[in-house]
Amino acid sequence: GNVKQGRKESDFIVEVDVKFGSQQYAPFGRNAAIAQWEGDRVTLWTSSQSPSELKDGLAEAVAVQNSQARVIAMPSGCSFGLWWSNNFMMVAALLAKKVRKPVKIELTNEECMATVKRRHKERTEGWMGCKKDGSITFIDVYHIMDNGGYGFKVEVGYFNIDQWGARAPHGRYVCQGVSTNLVTGGCMRGVGDVTMGSAVERMADMLAEKVGMDPVEFRLKNQIKPGDPLRQTWAKTYLKHDEQGYRNLLPEELKDIWPKLFHLSTGSTEAILKKGAKAIGWKDKWKGWRKPYFIDGAKRRAVGVGTGIHLCGEEMEGNTDAVVRILKDGSVKLCVSVGRHGTGAETTQSQVAAETLGIPFDLIEIETGDTDSCPWSRGSLASTTMFRTGFATWTACLDAKKQLLNLAAREFYDGDPMKLDIKEGIIYSKENPNKKVTIPEVMSCMRSEALGPKDSITGRSALPMPPSSAFARHFAAHFVDLEVDTETGVIKLLDYVATQDSGTVVNPKILENQIIGGAIVGAGFALYEVLVFDEHGRILNPNLTDYKVLRFADFPAEPRMLFEESYEPVGPFGARSAGEAPIAAAPPAISQAVYNAIGVWVDAPMTPEKVLRALKKI
CATH class of the missing domain: 3.30.365.10 (Aldehyde oxidase/xanthine dehydrogenase, molybdopterin binding domain)
Incomplete structure (x- = not known):
């Protein structure tokens, strides 16, 4: 489409400019790497989410044939994207090659937090428009990622562009990676979804308020449905694989319809939005924008909803065998x-x-x-x-x-x-x-x-997966009931409902753990977590004393997880993925609820000080 035309067709236009701090993976377990050479062959023992990719990187780093490198991935604690392929692992292999003896490098907790990776610092400028009936007309997003000293992200799968842009006739998405003097930015769980996704959800909320629509109804009206185009997916395909102008090589009759060849297979937020709204008591607690449902002196209570979407493995990034x-x-x-x-x-x-x-x-x-x-x-x-x-x-x-x-x-x-x-x-x-x-x-x-x-x-295994223009995604819709103390700025989560569509549920307990884990990390990003850097790029709070993470005591004692099992034809027994949509849904849900409680948008992390500043009390 054409963004200028989209602006002309809009009755309402909103704009955001949101800066996001950097979140730390904050692992409770440390990692180590042990490297040993036997002749021209190297073996590396370490924790890794992707042993095969680590082996490929190891062979390149120490300049041996791929068959001469071996990785043995050891059990570890939580990772969230941290233990993928890290420089200290390669250093162990290079040192072992030099001294011809086994070399072990073990990180302290502080070294894990200060030197390995962290979530990118990001900034989102965005514009979104809609008609009087609430139909989105265009979405226009410019996003900057701080890669640190030697990160590599220029673009990433910001799937909220698919979530909100699928039904918009006009759109544009520009992403730019920049290098700074900070520690490397890495792909932390929900990369992009937690940050830019929150900004896009806020724009949607601002439009819903302008047209006087309930945020649940606004999402039901505008979010992606099966058969809708995956616009960000085909754009990413061009970027990764079509540097020589793939589109120009297509026959004329395919050039205009090519983007439509990528579309959503099954699933959406529709059913889970309805389930979650019913469970949280939305009908009774939603009183309108900037209207708390309960006031007791300085304390105000309100509800909020946020949604998340993520891929089910990268379509263009190699195969997986068994x-x-x-x-x-x-x-x-x-x-x-x-x-x-x-x-x-x-x-x-x-x-x-x-x-x-x-x-x-x-x-x-x-x-x-x-x-x-x-x-x-x-x-x-x-x-x-x-x-x-x-x-x-x-x-x-x-x-x-x-x-x-x-x-x-x-x-x-x-x-x-x-x-x-x-x-x-x-x-x-x-x-x-x-x-x-x-x-x-x-x-x-x-x-x-x-x-x-x-x-x-x-x-x-049969590889590759069956070729198809229909791609799978998994979806989350989270609802929160919270209380804001306008005298202290403290936000207390009272109730939490997380709904998810990941297709057929293979193991309910494991899926529940994925969902609640994502919600807690997302809530931590929204309320507490941010790294502090000095002018030299050094992290000043690389420990769990000064870097505040959400504790179980800070989260409702009995959160509810509800599933929708829309069948995915390609997935095993109709299953899809589960791990990253939940973390994306939590921050916008909490942000919206705080806005409804106090009438002011507060950027993450929504610390008491930030809340009081937003209320102009300090």
Whole structure:
């Protein structure tokens, strides 16, 4: 579209200019790297979300062939994007090469916070317009990212552009990365969504107020629906892959419709907005913009809503593989490379394997993190694990299951393998369920005249994922009920409802942990967390005494998590990703509720001092 035309078509236009401070990953666990050389081969033991990508970087850093590098990813605490590929890991390998002895580098907590990475400092200038009926006419965003001394981000998947821009006929998005004297900016959980997403949500709220619409209704009217174009996705595709003018190479008849070829497959915020509004009591507590529903002296209570959207693994960023082996005793060995940092990935991948194969969960053994034995994978980043790694696990198991049923049909049923299935490790006939045979019995019939008896069936993932113009996203809508003390500036969260559409829920408890974890980190960004730098770029609060994180005591004791399970055709059993949309929904929900309580917008972090300054009391 054309932004100038969008302005002309608008009855209302709003503008924001928001500066965001830098959030720290604030890990509770430290990391270490141990490197050892044996001849021309290097092995690195460390914590990593993406062992395969770390191996690629390691081989390049120490100038060896890829096959001469090995990474063994060790279990760690929370990561949030911090333990991906870090310079100190390469330093350990280079020192070990120099001294020809094993070298260990272990960071202190303070070194983790002061020297590795931090969320980018960012600034968003934006304009958004709508008609009198609340229909968005255009969105125009200019965004700056502070990369620090040697970061590399110029653009990033700011999916709120898709969330709010899909139905707008006109739009523009410009992102610029700049270098400064600060510590490197890194891809912290919800990169871009937490910052620029909050600014875009604020513009939407400002428009909703101008037209006199409830913010829930405004979102229901304007946010992306299945089949709508993913505008930011195709723009990103051009930027990453079409430097030579890919669009100009297209036939004339495709040039105008090309952007429309990328669209949302399934899911949206519609159902989860309705669920969350009902759970928080929105109908009774929403009194209008800048109107608290309860006032007691200096204390004012109000509600707010915020939404988030994120990809399900980067569509253009390589494949993820899995290998599964069915052994002679009927057990299964799954090899897949995921990060081992407490997200439950090993459990959910094993669940996918067990469900696909029809084999008890206890018979699944997963091997992960060792690049010598596990196939290449993007790992656990960019909300990849369930959707893309799960797809690899799913298709590898389908391949192995097909081979197993073919063998069973040939040796025991003398019939069509399509008429067979597996349940609880028992192969049975669909036509005659009483006709059964165990997996070990079938496996004992395996033979290879040239090589002797075989001891396993090996299944490999189908790669790449099926080509499609329909891309998956996961969605979050968060609702907060809070109280602001206008004398002290203290904000107290009273109630919290987090709703999520991640497709089929594979493991409810793990999904709940992802959602509440995202909400707490997002709330910390909104209320407390910010790094302080001196004029030389050094961090002055690199510890959990001076850097304030949200504690469990600061969050409602019984937050509610509600799921919507819209089926995703490509995902394993209809599942999508889950990890990053929740963190994006929390800050705008809290910001809106504070605005409704005190009538003034306050930028994050909304500390008591900032609240009192906004109220002009100090």
